[in-house]
Amino acid sequence: MLLHFYSDWEGTTIPICSGRPYxxxxxxxxxxxxxxxYSDHDEKQQLIEYALIxxxxxxxxxxxxxxxxxxxxxIYAYSVDDPFDPQNGxxxxxxxxxxxxxxxxxxxxxxxxxxxxxxxxxxxLSPDKDLTFNIEDSAPYIPKCVVIDSNSFNWVKxxxxxxxxxxLDVTYNHTGEGNRFRPTLSFKGIDNRSYYRLSEHDRRYxxxxxxxxxxxxxxxxxxxxxxxxxxxxxxxxxxxxxFRFDLATIIAHELxxxxxxxxFFEIIHQDPVIGTENIVIVLGIIGVRFTxxxxxxxxxxxxxxxxxxxxxxxxxxxxxxxxxxxxxxDVHVNAFRDCQERNFSNNIVFITRDWLNWNKADQxxxxxxxxxxxx
Numbered sequence: 001m002l003l004h005f006y007s008d009w010e011g012t013t014i015p016i017c018s019g020r021p022y023x024x025x026x027x028x029x030x031x032x033x034x035x036x037x038y039s040d041h042d043e044k045q046q047l048i049e050y051a052l053i054x055x056x057x058x059x060x061x062x063x064x065x066x067x068x069x070x071x072x073x074x075i076y077a078y079s080v081d082d083p084f085d086p087q088n089g090x091x092x093x094x095x096x097x098x099x100x101x102x103x104x105x106x107x108x109x110x111x112x113x114x115x116x117x118x119x120x121x122x123x124x125l126s127p128d129k130d131l132t133f134n135i136e137d138s139a140p141y142i143p144k145c146v147v148i149d150s151n152s153f154n155w156v157k158x159x160x161x162x163x164x165x166x167x168l169d170v171t172y173n174h175t176g177e178g179n180r181f182r183p184t185l186s187f188k189g190i191d192n193r194s195y196y197r198l199s200e201h202d203r204r205y206x207x208x209x210x211x212x213x214x215x216x217x218x219x220x221x222x223x224x225x226x227x228x229x230x231x232x233x234x235x236x237x238x239x240x241x242x243f244r245f246d247l248a249t250i251i252a253h254e255l256x257x258x259x260x261x262x263x264f265f266e267i268i269h270q271d272p273v274i275g276t277e278n279i280v281i282v283l284g285i286i287g288v289r290f291t292x293x294x295x296x297x298x299x300x301x302x303x304x305x306x307x308x309x310x311x312x313x314x315x316x317x318x319x320x321x322x323x324x325x326x327x328x329x330d331v332h333v334n335a336f337r338d339c340q341e342r343n344f345s346n347n348i349v350f351i352t353r354d355w356l357n358w359n360k361a362d363q364x365x366x367x368x369x370x371x372x373x374x375x
Contacts, residue, residue: 001055001062002079002281003035003188004097004139021059025102026076026147032068033147036304037100038222039080039191053292061222070148075107080189084118084133089193089203094119096138099186100145108143110266116141116183130180130204144187156239165241166233172227173250178213179206179308203353209250217226218251219263227251228267231274246284292344293320296337297326342368
């Protein structure tokens with residue numbers, strides 16, 4: 001693994017120590033910065049700062065290094081030097097800069113470019129194009145990570161002083177890297193197999209229980225630790241008062257199904273910080289990424305227009321078309337669907353007939369919802 005370190009250091013050598021594997025984070029301790037990152041399959045780490053330095057320290061699949069005399073404000077990114085073998089679940093590409101999963105601040109923006117992909121995106125429309133290897137440097141197009149001091153953030157404290165409690169909406173079941181045709185931004189390049197659920201028959205493919213192209217393996221210790229570290233950070237460092245978990249049932253997936261006694265729920269309940277001192281709001285959703293109208297109009301997903309042969313998105317949405325698939329002029333079916341819509345309740349914005357287009361909204365449903373809110 002390479003740590004790309006952008007610095008104005010003026011010395012001839014960088015003061016480097018082995019560091020420590022905990023906390024899994026980029027941590028400033030008033031004397032220097034400790035870097036620690038989990039990667040089960042990586043064979044080596046390197047540090048770049050005017051020179052290329054191999055990082056040899058590894059403790060239980062956690063690679064770590066300590067740079068003394070550096071302070072918050074330093075900019076960095078990772079890349080991993082291991083084989084590119086998608087059919088075995090490995091999508092390492094040393095040319096791609098990677099965002100730290102524990103990053104607390106970034107600088108720059110994501111500039112959409114072909115180099116962000118691990119494969120040659122400009123190849124033909126072959127379904128096997130994700131097996132090709134892209135050699136373009138993604139550094140100019142991806143945001144960089146910034147080492148910060150948590151105490152510099154006080155916006156939640158200001159809300160507390162105003163009598164406002166902050167409940168954070170969090171999503172820990174998937175990432176923005178999508179499926180095999182989407183970009184390599186972080187987890188894919190750090191250790192694809194150790195973070196994502198892959199097909200048991202062909203590790204080239206991702207399980208998609210979320211409708212976002214991928215699903216994190218929340219039963220594995222490294223992913224559970226990432227989630228719990230994140231929750232504790234928001235509580236202890238940022239002072240939020242609780243959480244609302246999006247699609248928590250997916251986080252609770254064990255091998256093949258949801259388990260109310262899953263490792264995630266057990267850890268949440270026994271954790272002295274999260275389980276006893278803060279409200280944890282856990283929600284499941286019927287109809288994954290279906291609009292409310294879709295939920296009563298379709299038995300099956302219809303995502304053909306997205307160009308992935310209807311394979312993207314969850315297929316088991318617990319929806320019912322009320323007797324006819326899709327739109328219909330049948331008065332009785334439409335009346336029953338309207339009734340069913342009013343029987344459901346959900347607090348998520350995308351559960352609407354039209355995506356934030358209130359001019360085309362069902363006025364009767366809108367008035368009904370407004371009345372419910374006023375109660």
